[in-house]
Amino acid sequence: MSKSELLSKNSRHKTEGYGSFSNPNKFFNQDHQQLKHDCLIQRVSFIDETFPPNQQSIGPGILSPNDLANLKWLRPANISPNPAFILQGISRFDFRQGELGNCWFLASIGALTFKKCVFEQIIPSGQTFDKNYCGLFHFRFWRFGKWVDVVIDDKLPTINGRLIFVHSKDPNEFWPALMEKAYAKVCGSYTDMSAGTPAEALMDFTGGVHMSILLSEPPSNLFELMNRAGSSSALMACATPLCGSTSNTLSSNGLVLGHAYTVTGVEQVTTNRGKVVNLVRLWNPWGKGEWNGDWSDRSPLWQTVTPEKRLICLSIEDNGEFWMTVDDFCSFYSDLDICGMSPDFLDRNSSRWWTLSYEGQWVAGTTAGGCGNNTDSFWTNPQYPIEIRAEQFDSNCEKNLLVSLLQKHDKRNRHQVQNHYIGLYIFEVNVLLFQHLPSSFFSSHAPVAQSKSYRNSREVMEFLFLTPGHYVIVPSTYDPNKTASFLLTLYSKDEICSYDNSGDDEKNFIEKVFNIYYYYICHYLVII
Structure with a gap:
């Protein structure tokens, strides 16, 4: 059995029982x-x-x-x-x-x-x-x-x-x-x-990779990322911020506050003065009501581009669709969500992405230790050791690991769901661990990465950079003793293997130790 076959088998094991x-x-x-x-x-x-x-x-x-x-x-x-x-x-x-x-x-x-x-x-x-x-x-x-x-x-x-x-x-x-x-x-x-x-x-339509971008702090490559997403199977949508506590408020610029829009295209145009402008096209699901600022349907700025480009891009109809600059997009919208069937849109390179998924649970009194502020109980949270391996590691890569933590709901009615505040920490360790880390480890080690904040949303995700090595991921609720189920999913540009020590009995522990040793034996045989 080759190394890739073993990892593929391991990945299938992690998602066993899922409806395909x-x-x-x-x-x-x-x-x-x-x-x-x-x-x-x-x-x-x-x-x-x-x-x-x-x-x-x-x-x-x-x-x-x-x-x-x-x-x-x-x-x-x-x-x-x-x-x-x-x-x-x-x-x-x-x-x-x-x-x-x-x-x-x-x-x-x-x-x-x-x-x-x-x-x-x-x-x-x-x-x-x-x-x-x-x-x-x-x-x-x-x-x-x-x-x-x-x-x-x-x-x-x-x-x-x-x-x-x-x-x-x-x-x-x-x-x-x-x-x-x-x-x-x-x-x-x-x-x-x-x-x-x-x-x-968007996630329920794709079952794939989700990236959430806070537009008040956009990445430097936002336009490039949106362009890649538009060229792939990814879907994009965004929202304007609320005006107080009231949604659907019409602002003077034509945008509806507290409202969702579809991203329907991105385009780069060059004006007759040689200025390159990055544009985003948006659509209002009301089917009417549009932005009236720069590069809107009747903006004189469209006269600064070639007739051919106007013919391709411009449609002067009140159909809810309009163009605006990326800068205005970041100024007047609060967040952008991109969901794809695969992680390919995350990076300009077409390298393979490795995926691991785990179903887990926080149980009050046993495995619901709360966030890192709870020094006495944090260590009881589920722990997921992983190893990031890279034969040709790219140190110039900005980010190579997307981590998603999704709360799983058990209520029949969506409005009855009460999301907990959730987040995660990632700690570096010397070796791939086979045991649950004790409280003493967390009192003496700082995380190498963590959620920007704990949020009471269905999902939190972090896109980050980790060098090859051994790590432990600790997902948690903010407060201790909150019972809930979750799905933890990792997308990595570099090869990852893992061992779940999130709280099984001794028999499963021994079985998993055997499996991890089996992995290294197979890996050694492949090398020699």
């Missing part, structure tokens, strides 16, 4: 093929009892009593005379936000329309209102390390025959409304989709 894209877990144990077969045999239209067409699936607080009294769940054939799942391809201009405050989700769908390969893994092909139609559709999302297949019926909430939530500009097209319903089912109700960050949906 090719074989996703069945959400609520519903098999769409079996359900469709049964409906066709019985000649009935599917009704989803796990997400029924009633007020429970709408949820509280988003519709008035009068609207609820007039609410009717209709199938597309009762809304449109010629319903179609997709009409003439997909586009961000296909749909507009409805009465639901889920711009974060729709901005993510806008990004999805640019990446056909990602779109097709979320929305399986062959779904129509024609052949073998029985009122059943299904979608796939990545949820906390597992792909799930989500079945829905096609009864949609309407008032006076019109869709009340997301709707297509063409009344005959229904993929956006059906996808929104499937995600509402995952979240627990339509109400549970209110308010959020694009990163959540």
Whole structure:
């Protein structure tokens, strides 16, 4: 067995039991093929009892009593005379936000329309209102390390025959409304989709690598990074800061505060005076309302570039899409989220990235030691020793390790989830350890890297640089004695191997010591 084969085997072991894209877990144990077969045999239209067409699936607080009294769940054939799942391809201009405050989700769908390969893994092909139609559709999302297949019926909430939530500009097209319903089912109700960050949906669309960038402190290579992301399978979305505690406030520059936008393109232009300008194109999921500053649709600055470049870039329509400089982007937006199916966008080189994932748990009273301020209990947190190995280590590389810590939720309804403040520390050690580090180690050693801050978000991530060597990663909640499950994922430019000593019994300990020795024996045999 070669070294790479052993590492590949080790990586598969770490993710064993996860629902893969090719074989996703069945959400609520519903098999769409079996359900469709049964409906066709019985000649009935599917009704989803796990997400029924009633007020429970709408949820509280988003519709008035009068609207609820007039609410009717209709199938597309009762809304449109010629319903179609997709009409003439997909586009961000296909749909507009409805009465639901889920711009974060729709901005993510806008990004999805640019990446056909990602779109097709979320929305399986062959779904129509024609052949073998029985009122059943299904979608796939990545949820906390597992792909799930989500079945829905096609009864949609309407008032006076019109869709009340997301709707297509063409009344005959229904993929956006059906996808929104499937995600509402995952979240627990339509109400549970209110308010959020694009990163959540972007990750659930890709199941891949997430990078969050604070635009008040942008990296020096931000434009290059966005350009690489745009050329890969990555999706990008961003958000404006809140105005006090109120979202959806329109500012004088045309931007909506506390609102999510899709990044739909990046472009470099040269003016007739030879100035090179880096531009970002953004889209408002409302389908209207645009930036009115430099390089906006009617900005005179467009007259300083060639007619050919204007023809390629400029569209003077109130469709919610506009250009602005990268500098203005960083000034008027708070954060940028990039999610890709692979880590390739992280670095200009096309080198292989190594991946390791672990499922873990903090348990109050045993393995929930809190942050480093808790000197007596911090050492009880789960610990993950890793070794970074590099035969041709690039010391000029700025960053070579992306670490993601994701909280795993066990609540049915998204709004019932209470995120803990989470973060992580990384310590350097002399050898790859086989035992849990004691309290004395942490009292005498400082971390070589750590989270910038502890945040009460679904995920925290750090992109950093580590030289070849041995390290221990310690994820934790800020306060001790907080019980929660998590997913720890590492993406490294350099070869990594690891040993999980996060708190197993003696039998597993001995087994893992054997496995690590087996690795080095195989590695030695490969060398000689």
